Amino acid sequence: MKIIQDQVAGRMRLEVRGDFDTFVVAPFGEHVEQLVAEGHLGLDLDLSRVKFINTRAVSALLAARRLLAERGGELRLVAASGVVAWTLATLGVEHLLSASRQAA
Numbered sequence: 001m002k003i004i005q006d007q008v009a010g011r012m013r014l015e016v017r018g019d020f021d022t023f024v025v026a027p028f029g030e031h032v033e034q035l036v037a038e039g040h041l042g043l044d045l046d047l048s049r050v051k052f053i054n055t056r057a058v059s060a061l062l063a064a065r066r067l068l069a070e071r072g073g074e075l076r077l078v079a080a081s082g083v084v085a086w087t088l089a090t091l092g093v094e095h096l097l098s099a100s101r102q103a104a
Contacts, residue, residue: 003031011042013078017049020057020084028057032064041073045097048079053087062096 077097
């Protein structure tokens with residue numbers, strides 16, 4: 001997994017690429033925690049280049065969402081690959097992350 005970050009319109013945008021699985025959940029969580037500690041409370045996730053995602057990674061997304069919400073912030077899913085969209089829908093959690101655009 002690779003994370004590319006960029007600040008756009010006052011929000012931090014994270015583009016995640018590659019496999020989002022158990023082995024990268026901890027580094028992802030640490031990255032989000034660091035951004036929150038730095039005061040970034042608006043995070044936009046672009047998962048359009050994620051090729052694989054498992055339930056541990058989905059749990060990490062929900063934990064990040066909860067962390068931000070507890071501090072008055074927001075985590076938004078702004079793009080999702082087909083596999084991410086399918087996984088979130090299958091698990092019944094797609095409504096918890098506001099997906100505004102999906103990539104094939």
